[in-house]
Amino acid sequence: MAPALLFVGLFVMIPLGQLVAVSLTDRSLLGGDRFIGFTNYWRIWNDSNFWRALVFTAKYTLILTPILMVLGFLLALLTVENTSLKRVTRTIVFLPVVIGLPSSSLLWFWLLDEQVGLVNKLLVELHVIREPIVWFATAPLAFWAVVMSITWKVVGFGMVLFIAGIQSINPDILEAAVMDGAGYWSRVRLIILPLTRRVLLLTTLISAIGSMLAFDQFYIMTSGGPRGQTFTAVYWIYQNSFISFKLGYGAALSIVLTLIILFFSTMQIALTARSVET
């Protein structure tokens, strides 16, 4: 166990300490390493760009998470039995989960392009729209473009967890409900949903934490634009630390973000721990 502890100590705990230390300085890659106390934190308080990025990230999380959970649950209901067609469906739905965010983001960046994109072509041919949409020209459209691509990319993750949750329900309970004349949707509402509550909650948390830390998809698809309206919290940290080289300030931002994430992940671990006991 010692090597693993040493590794975590060296590359997680010490850097965490350094992060706190750097956040109290005006350190930058261009020089400067003065202790300035909590000045960086005071600047965060007044940094409207950071708050805008944080609100944007929260909005992204609050809109995306329910979409993922509802679609994931419906897909789980659709494919929970082990017929060969359903197994194939499951595999295909899950495939985008493994291909990686950079690939999927560039795939959709191409599909949604106003000139060469096939989504626009299809929508025009189906007479849904008259002219190609310039998806990345306005913040709301860019937002929905990313939401669409991420839904495609990760909906299978929730689905697989939900399938496992549904399959762990004692089949006798469901059979008894059928005997009592409960229809399909009332079985879903009265038995499946309550009995998979914990899995639903955990998946929601995991998914929400992932969204709060979103970076790749916005970096690749929108570059934070137009006019900085689609910067996420992590993107803003990256921008400050590694584009403007303000490492001290970036470190302070990182600490604020860590505290926010800590709140969610503590809940996740508490839930996980409780489930191990029962």
Place this chain on the structure above:
Amino acid sequence: MTAAALTGEAERAIPAPRRGRATRGAYLVAAICVAVIAVMAAPMALSFLASIKTAADASAVPPHYLPQALSFENYAKVINFQAGLASYVGNSGLVALITIAACIALAAPAGYGLARFAMRGKEIAFLILLAPIMIPYQALLTPLYLDFARLGLVNTHLGLAIVHTILQLPFSVFLMRNSFESIPREIEEAAMVDGCSTWKRFTRIFLPLAVPAIVTVALFAFINSWNEFLAALIVMNRETSFTVPILLVSVQIGNHGAVDWGALQASVVISMIPCIAVYLALQRYYVSGLLSGAVK
């Protein structure tokens, strides 16, 4: 909950409705399945089809769904892109290999210790090993970058692999611990009676029985390392040390402002193929790993 749960029992999970209405319902469900498959598979299929168009066809406005003629022009371009595809794939592959090796070497003994030894502070050790879950690695990149700069680890495979190991270690430890815990104590006791030392018991009995967990650890380490973007962007900032995800955005940015769409989709396909291949080959491990990592 293991992969077996996904294949056993399920037929009984939701009893099928009685016949009559049932057949129409079954057709409807099958139709929905086919529609879902079409929607989910289309982007990847179209990307592949675009990658084998001619370069001109891939950038045609308006675009075509299918290639007008078959061509490997786009792949040829990617192979010779900047430092060359071989260099990027080599970098990604090497980083992934180091990550896999580090995850197994660190997590297997740690999991064994957590599962089998009664000692003081075990709970605390476990919490420390899980701590990286609670601290987003994105936040650690600033101090890690400064440390790497001091240690000469910027633009090295080892440097990036360290970050990827931080990312994967909690999950790996968790998985190994669960796997070792599920090995019956009787087997271990029998070996003890036969005079096996602790180390021998670990290498001769536990490791072979934990092969599925080790495969799962390796699989996740590979896929996550191969696709990781932010740390690669920061740690690997020289053209010759770029990994595949960074190659992708370099192709996107292109040389003269205009995007080379054919080359872009060819590189997307190249980056997707290893992930899809290992996933399809080791699907069972992937699903069981996902379940025990997330739900248990």
